[in-house]
Amino acid sequence: HARAAQSFAGIAIGLGLTLVHLISIPVTNTSVNPARSTSQAIFVGDWALAELWLFWVAPIIGAVLAGLVYKMIAADKA
DSSP, X not given: OTTSOGGGHHHHHHXXXXXXXXXXXXXXXXXXXXXXXXXXXHHHOHHHHXXXXXXXXXXXXXXXXXXXXXXHHHHXXX
């Protein structure tokens, strides 16, 4: 976006990931990296492999939805 501060993007992303980890790791031992989730599921096997698809599909669906919402918001302002 033209008005967004380019130098601020890395800080915003880093703080967002930090917040996700601080909140969810103590509760569910979460992983926000599909590659890490895959490696752990391979070692655990059984139920972890059965639920692995969600760690790959959910981020893709979220990215597509975020892109569509951004296009709708940006189109309204243009």
